[in-house]
Amino acid sequence: MFRWYSTVFSPVLRHRHRYHRWSNRLWSASPTLVFSAQYHLPRAQNLHFSTSRAMTSTTHAQSSVTPPQTVCVAVVGVGLVGSEFISQLQHFPAPSPFRLVLLASSKKLLFAPDGLAPTVDWQAQLQSSSTKHDYAFLTRELGALVRPGQKVVLVDNTSSEDVARLYPSWLKLGIDVVTPNKKAFSGEAGLFEGILAACAESGARCLNEATVGAGLPVVSTLKDLVATGDKVVKIEGVFSGTMSYIFNNFSTGSADGPSFSAVVKTAREKGYTEPHPGDDLNGADVARKLAILARHIPAIPRTLLPAGYASVQTQSLVPAALATAPDGDAFLAALPAHDADFDALRRQAAADGAVLRFVGVVDVEKGEVRAELKRYSNTHPFATSLGGSDNIIMFHTERYSPRPLIIQGAGAGAAVTAMGVMSDLLKLV
């Protein structure tokens, strides 16, 4: 019933030397490289190199004239997360360094270089704007706002691949990018490398904490582990708020319970799913998160995930008949016809004293990255300690051994995701 796709395995150790060549090339590219490559410090000489770089940038910071006074914020994508992000921005305690200068939906754009007042009804203003969404206009106007003492940050709250492809051009102009959108970091290597190169060229930063575990400090924790010289052995856990919610409620150890389609529908109503819930159920969302994490691990060779998430060994839970459902509504309308298949899985697991959980693993030693539905005994922590949309992420490292570093909490939903975006924005101030 369930399909596996895109298996790309390669032995990690064999390719490690190639990875280091790449990593060192990025290091040499610029002292201001601030995305993931700056955290690649697996070897003594890299650590030494990084220390001298750090000293250089401290000296530079001390001698610079004034820290930025104003942070112009442009928000592209004003759906669930975008709206909540704007609300958190507008409620930022005074005196706020932030000036909301641009809002864009997929159709309209509102540009206010002097900033919208925190009390403004932005929805009404955007709705009544006569300016059509236009990336050339947006790029030109935002680029013109970058100047000493004034930062410009573009916050991409869409799930659009087209928007993600524009990051390098914005970063090159010195516009920082903050986003919960996974597309740029989990797809083909070219875009990801373009982002690193653009950061290196201009010194702009691209932060993506909310792409994994929403507001949970997962990406920053991994960066810190690597930056301080720890060696990641394995990262495993429950990475999808949607899958967590679904199976925490659908598979509780009992043979009976709510229908699968009903639980999926509720997950969508609660704002946990991707715009198309099929992107959660086909495992792609988890595969994307695993690819994002894997790309931060120095010992993972680039050749392991040449196509990003598409190279992750992924189990899809989408029934074949629904693989081409055009949108979320069509998908959910047709899902009840497949409830019996999921019922059977639940019954079989319950009969064996087990529950179902959708998990992911980045296994550095084995050179494996996998996302799959697995059974766990009723007494396993994945059965007893997860609730709601909880993610649980376990970092097994040289230092955190034999007991892993564990991060757990809500892994989806507008409030916690917007908080993750906001926390990145604060890192730029």
Ligand SMILES: NC(=O)C1=CN([C@@H]2O[C@H](COP(=O)(O)OP(=O)(O)OC[C@H]3O[C@@H](n4cnc5c(N)ncnc54)[C@H](OP(=O)(O)O)[C@@H]3O)[C@@H](O)[C@H]2O)C=CC1
């Ligand atoms: N929901 C969650 O719990 C989490 C979400 N994320 C990520 O956050 C992002 C947003 O998710 P969410 O808010 O739930 O999704 P929504 O579908 O609610 O919002 C996305 C918005 O993006 C807009 N949009 C699409 N394309 C464009 C474009 N080219 N330019 C401008 N706007 C565009 C759509 O607007 P329009 O109506 O105009 O088409 C839509 O309102 C996604 O990348 C998601 O993966 C990450 C972690 C958790």
Ligand SMILES: N[C@@H](CC=O)C(=O)O
């Ligand atoms: N749809 C995603 C949202 C967060 O990334 C999930 O359910 O985890």
Ligand code: NA
């Ligand atoms: Na996070």
